[in-house]
Amino acid sequence: MIFLVASICIQIICAVDVVRSGRNQIWMLFIFLFSLAGCFAYLMLEVLPAYWGNRHLRTARSQVVGKVDPERGLRRARADLDLAETAANQIALGDALLDLGRFAEAEAAYRKGLALGPGQDATTQVKLAQTLFELGRSRDGLAQLDGVPEVSRGSEWDRRALLRARMLADIGEDAQARLLFEDVMSRYAGEEARCHYAAFLLEQGDRLRARQILEEVEQRARRLDRTQRAAQAEMYRWAGERLAELRKAAA
Template identity: 70%
Template sequence: MILIVASLCVQILCAIHVIRSSRNQIWLLFIMLFSLLGCFAYLMLEVLPQHWNNRHVRTARAQVVGKVDPERAVRDAQRNLDLAETAANYIALGDAQAIRHRYADAESAYRKALAMGPGGDWGTQVKMAGVLFERGESAEALRLLDAAPELGMGSERDRRALLRARILADLGRAAEARLLFEDVIERIAGEEARCHYVAFLLQQGDRYRARSILEEVERRAKRMDLTQRAAQADMYRWAGEQLAELRKV
């Protein structure tokens, strides 16, 4: 009995999806005639192919792969490097190591890539500034970042600005860091910049501003689906915990 009820519920949900998404009405016939088999065919042949290349789905898939086999990216990068010792392959290895928080290994790979290149690879130099910051070498990271040429408006410029704000905060230049954080959170996509700013504000003791930003993060998160939030689940969990503590106060 329970299986029959569950089957009917699945059929109804799939039928509603067909109607609301304006799919070919022939799917209603398949769903009603073949029950769960028809629902499975609808999901596999009609729904999943459309969403498989969605950016959020790709990100979620990458997260799952990263949890199941966290060393896969490192292995793939090392395998490519064994086949061809190029600057691009060293950069890929550095990226993979940085994601695994092995910043010393990432720095080594980036330095080899820079040594092999013709010079002027500012993108890799900025990446190395990021891993130096993570290793606690903020002064050297800022020097590298300052040496990189200015960029026009765009996401890369905003990512550099976020890194600079975090470095300035680490160097104790709080006033400069705050101005830069306030500027960049208005432009950069996603909530990572806001969460980094909140961490800085909490260190500075500004609970009021931290709470207002976290409430904005919460409002935005409620408008996302589970796939979108899953890509940065740890960050949203941290934000929720911090907001709960601030509301207690």
């Protein structure tokens, strides 16, 4: 009896979805004629394909895959490289290694990719500079960044400037770093620049300005949807914890 009731309820839910979504009414026949088998076919062939392209579902799926199998991208990159040792495949390998925090290996891959390439690859040169920074070699990173062809002011210019500000802060050029952070923060999309700047300010002991920046991050985060926040969950968690500490200290 319970199975029969559950079956009828599932059929009704599927039928209502057909009507509300405006899908082909022929599904009503399958749902009521074949019971659970018809419902299963409807879900597999109509409902799931429609939602699979949804950006929220894609994000959730990629996050799950990343946690369950973090080296999946690395294996794919190495498989592609085994098939063809090209500049693009070496750079893709570098990207996968960089994402995993394996910076020394990423540096080697990027250098091989640049050597195999036909000419200057500004994007990869910037990635190499970032890798050097992550390795604690900020002076080498700055030298690498200085050799990258200039671009006009825009998102790419700001991205490079943020990296430069972080490297300047790392080598103790605090005044230059602060000026550059302030400049980039006024234009850089997202909250990454603000969080890096707040971390720098906290190291400098400027708790008041750091709190102002983190409160801006908090206010902006409230206007984001769950998927947007989830993409940088660790960053927002860090910002929330530091802001809570600053507020507690000021109370």
